Amino acid sequence: MAILPPGAVAPPFTLHSTPDQTVSLSDFRGRNVILAFYPADWSPVCGDQLALYNELLPEFTRLDAQLLGISVDGPWSHAALSSERHYHFPLLSDFEPKGQVARSYGAYRQAEGVAERALFVIDGNGAIRWSYLSPMGINPGADGILKALDDIHAATGQEVS
């Protein structure tokens, strides 16, 4: 199954970010959202990839974008990972029904039961503007995300400070 392409409507979701808090895509209406699906907490590539994005949070904020990480891990695993790695963005649990949100974006690997390493940039109207499926073991970096956000700002003529 292919991941959702640019132009598609981003499927809505509400997922746990902590054991007692949830986050919905609609919470960020009017802002850009970066959805980073990844296979599993604690795996080495994820660590590097999320560490890089963590470092880029000021840049994402400057481009009016909220970063959300998503995997099928439970909220307690996410909490431990965030705390150890000092992540300052939500990690969402696509835990029950398992992988449902990943499936809705075409980013679920049935055989392994985990999310793909897939990136989506969604605009303030809830439309997917860019998507990218990375090979499982390869950290896709952030240049594609930044370019997609630049393109959104260029298209709307929005000034970026």
Next chain:
Amino acid sequence: MSGALAVPVSDADHAKGSVDAPVTLVEYGDYQCPACGMAYPFVQEILQRSGEQLRFVFRNFPLSQAHPYASMAAQVAEGAASLGRFWEMHDWLYENQDHWTQRGAEGIADGVQAVGLDPMQLQEALEDNHIAERVRHDFMGGVRSGVNGTPSFYLNGQLYAGGFDTLGQALGQMIAQAR
């Protein structure tokens, strides 16, 4: 993901070797990153072997949320650069990584002393805002080039996808082809 170096090598870079060298190797590195520490002797060996055939450029890519002293180390090396001692500081930080990363700021101060920098002069250099800006500029240029972790190496402007243990071989082939 294109893997092309977004910021061309210029006079503003810290470079070793001949400007006319057929191959330019750019490293995006973090002084506190253990993998960069492991790559350092490979790079030194490559530099010695390649001589005039290679130009080497180092750019900062500190992942400061993961490595709390990486930014400080990068700024101290840039401060050393403004005093004309960049490579001495750069080399010390990698050669003594195990030592100073255990001790944080005090460990870095040991390096400043070992390299023979005047701490007062260095402090003045570090108060210059351009140094933090410079480190950030290197970092963002790396992100735009598709750097996804450290160390990342670019051979003549193209990301090298293999490990640093095979870098010397790839580079040797490029030098041979350039002849």
